[in-house]
């Protein structure tokens with residue numbers, strides 16, 4: 178009998194699946210998806226022109242309370258554009274957390290900038306305001322054009338906290354610290370659509386926020402991302418940059434800078450419009466599932482990660498924490514070998530060979546979490 182059989186059995190009971198494979202997260206298509214896709218195909222506007230992109234952007238802006246939203250091919254591209262719009266240049270540094278998905282750090286690298294790793298909080302799994310403030314006040318100096326790292330002599334242009342697995346980090350404190358040190362705040366809210374901090378949607382605290390609609394997220398466009406703006410002019414710049422920097426004209430092809438083909442196709446947006454109609458329903462179901470897990474794990478040695486203070490979380494991927502790396506690995510082996518998909522958190526970014534020489538603060542909390550965190554099946558259950 179497996180040591181963690183009782184957890185595996187509970188997950189099978191929750192999903193009413195005594196035998197079949199249980200994935201970590203599956204998309205749901207229970208609304209107008211086929212209708213809108215058919216409409217899109219019938220119109221022949223499946224690519225870079227069509228009404229669904231505008232509708233999807235407007236719906237996301239309304240839902241998140243942003244002034245404007247700009248749709249992209251995926252969240253990674255959206256992060257790249259966000260950093261460019263924040264003015265990140267070659268040889269700048271960008272602060273982020275080591276406990277994140279590779280896309281956050283890849284986007285920094287696409288700009289020719291270097292990531293600088295600051296620890297997370299154990300209670301949020303997101304960037305720690307205390308660690309950020311400590312690093313900035315001790316290790317940087319202010320110059321006319323911004324904040325400079327004393328040891329590397331490089332400019333720290335931006336900071337990218339991430340709302341891990343949908344749980345908001347302490348973003349208002351981070352925002353104040355960034356403001357004080359003249360560092361642009363870009364929120365990686367790829368995992369946190371429908372998550373709110375003190376009543377405000379994640380991704381709307383900084384200069385720009387980024388969402389992802391990859392197939393593993395709560396709502397999907399197949400592949401897709403979104404930039405969130407409070408500044409309309411910046412949003413217009415984003416639209417221009419993501420559309421090959423083409424000057425709008427009825428028939429002329431003129432481009433006024435090096436742009437990107439990052440615009441979301443209409444067919445993906447059609448899917449997104451149908452998906453967002455059910456977002457609140459899905460989140461409600463996911464929060465119920467989290468409650469079931471929370472009650473179950475109360476009686477066990479393994480702890481269930483609950484939404485941080487002042488937050489309403491979408492509980493994208495549920496998290497349990499083991500006492501040690503050995504017990505974590507035992508559970509991962511037992512659950513995956515029995516067809517219940519579970520995953521450890523990402524290898525810390527500072528441990529990957531591309532980023533092992535990047536500067537970092539003390540990463541004790543990130544390391545602590547890396548050894549213990551496991552994601553368990555989290556699909557909304559009907």
Ligand SMILES: Cc1ncc(COP(=O)(O)O)c(C=O)c1O
Pocket residue numbers: 251252253254277278280281339365367368388389390391400401402
């Ligand atoms: C934290 C984080 N940032 C960025 C991304 C990138 O999004 P995409 O897969 O849409 O490129 C993802 C997810 O996929 C993510 O989890």
